[in-house]
Amino acid sequence: MAKPTYEELENKIRILEQKANHAGLLEKELKSLENRFSTVEKQLRQRQRMDSLGTLAQGVAHDFNNTLSGIMAYLNILSLTDDNFSPSQKTYIRNIVNSVKRGAATVKQFQNLSSLAVSPKENIDICSVAEEVFFLLEKTTDKLIEKKLDIEKGRVFVCADINEIHQVFMNLATNAVHAIEEKGLKKGDYIRLSVNPETRTGSEYLLETGYHELLFEDTGSGMSEEVLEKAFDPLFTTKTGKGQGLGLAMVKDIITKRHEGRIKVDSTPGRGTVFHILLPKANNVRNPEESRHTIQGGNETILVVDDDISVRESMKRALEDFGYRVILAGDGEEGLDLFKENFNTVNIVLLDMIMPKMPGKELFRQMLTIDPDVKVIISSGHDENHFEDPVIKSAKKYLKKPFEITVLEKTIRQVLDYKGCPA
Ligand SMILES: Nc1ncnc2c1ncn2[C@@H]1O[C@H](COP(=O)(O)OP(=O)(O)OP(=O)(O)O)[C@@H](O)[C@H]1O
Ligand SMILES: [Mg+2]
Incomplete structure (x- = not known):
């Protein structure tokens, strides 16, 4: 064999x-693939875990709602007999009722996360x-910090989600207390919420007539420029080991995204901080007296079907106090x-939806075959739009x-008294 030439080699x-x-x-490409x-496998596993967590959360939310319903019903019984209580006890009851409502709102946020629903906004009195x-601040923090709420009741109404605004104030207040403690608490320190009476159009805040400007101030440590720049960033905190850096990120999200408002902060190190919050004014303010309902009661018979014993028992107790006759059932069957x-005696049915043995929907369907005019009020931990179903839609x-x-x-009285549209 001839030797290969140099060129051939x-x-x-x-x-x-x-x-x-x-x-x-190819090897590199394989590695990258x-x-x-x-990564995709990890994401998928994470996704599956999130999906099952979501399902679990829905279940927990449902059970938790029932627990809250029981507490709420008993609290209502207490507040209906509140002549027996001192003024401070009445305040405690009212505050527990509000906490339960907020618990329910948290559950709703859970549910909203999976359904992408948005909770409704209403006209709220900022002072309340x-x-x-x-x-809460007064009860849980040093008395030396003066708490000044300079907003009169019934004066400043905004169109907002009450629970989210509560979260905003809680976060700002907690930060204010921390800032005062960090600086070193001394006489004269305060936390103040007020409303800016001036319409400062043309100013940097662009205050429009459609907005209220709330001022949340403290005499705490204040923030340096570097901190101020990042304060609203998620996970930014100067409270090593104690803070998560989520408070202000949430505040900003609630104000700017959920309420189309604005937030701005002025801060001087060593002197304190002022948060300026713009929230849309409520357009038609309802007189709180108008919405107050006087209990009428009645003597009709109500069938309550609910698998949660505390819900059943508390409803029975309350409805019987109003004069109704109550029959209880613990499941659909x-x-x-x-x-x-x-x-022949049941005038109205109060029906839970998610129950063991026979779900509410199936029971409703069967009751309709027995009596097509059966008056049913559905009580459920889910929003109405969760059940897109003609049977459920026929509830009163x-x-x-x-x-x-x-x-x-x-609601019971309205349904019982409704005689249909005049011809
Ligand atoms: N009123 C204030 N006075 C001084 N500094 C503040 C004030 N509010 C916020 N800050 C600064 O902004 C940072 C971010 O606040 P944010 O509320 O987002 O998180 P956090 O309070 O550290 O933790 P978390 O609220 O999640 O418990 C704080 O760590 C603090 O340095
Ligand atoms: Mg905070």
Whole structure:
């Protein structure tokens, strides 16, 4: 065999080098594909975990709502007999009721996360929300810090989600207390919430007539420029080991995204901080007296079907106090039996949706075949739009748990008294 020429050898080497390069590239590509695959696999596993957590959260939310409904119902019974209580005891009851409502709102946020629903905004009196936060502050922080709530009741109404505004005030107040403690508490330190009476159009805050400007101030440590720049960033904190850096990020999100408001902060190190919060004014302010409902009561028979014993028992207790006759069923099957047995006397059915044995929807369907005019009020921990179903849509009313007993009584009376549209 003839010896290869120098050029032939050089050619072969070049080809081999090209192949080696190619193999190297392929190897790199394979590595990157492997990496991408493992990232996607991790994401998928995470996603699956999130999905099952979501399902679990829905279950927990449902059970938790029932627990809150029971507490709410008993609290309502207490507040209906509040002649026996001292003024401070009445305040405690009112505050527990509000805490339960907020617990329910947290559950709702859980549920909203999976359904992407948005909770409704209403006209709220800033003073009432702030009063609760200031009351809590007074009870839990050093008396030396003066808490000044300079907003009169019934004066400043904004269109907002009451629970979210409560969260905003709680976060700002907690930060204010921390800042005062960090500086070193001394006489004259205060936390103050007021409303800016001036319309400063043309100023840097662009205050529009459609907005209220709230001022939340403290005489704490204040913030340096570097801190101020990052204060609203998620996970930014100077409280090593104690803070998560989520408070102000949430405040900003609630004000700017959820309420289309604005937030700005002025701070001087060693002197204190002022948060300027712009929130949309409420347009038609309802007189709180108007919405107050006087209990009428009645003597009709109500079948309550709910798998949660505390919900059943508390409703029975409250509704009987209003004069009604109450029959209780703990699941759909028992509900159906009792409905058949008491067919001639049951005037209205209060029906839970998610129950063991026979779910509320199936019970409702069967009751409709027995009596097409059956009056059903659905009480559920889920929003009405969770159940897109013609059977459920034929309920007379829908109550989202937990509800106040006065609301239940008002709804029952409305349904019982409704005589249909005049021809
Ligand atoms: N009123 C204030 N006075 C001085 N510094 C403040 C004030 N409010 C916030 N800060 C600074 O901004 C940072 C971020 O605040 P943020 O409320 O977001 O988180 P955090 O309070 O550290 O933790 P978390 O609120 O999650 O418990 C704080 O760590 C603090 O340095
Ligand atoms: Mg905070």
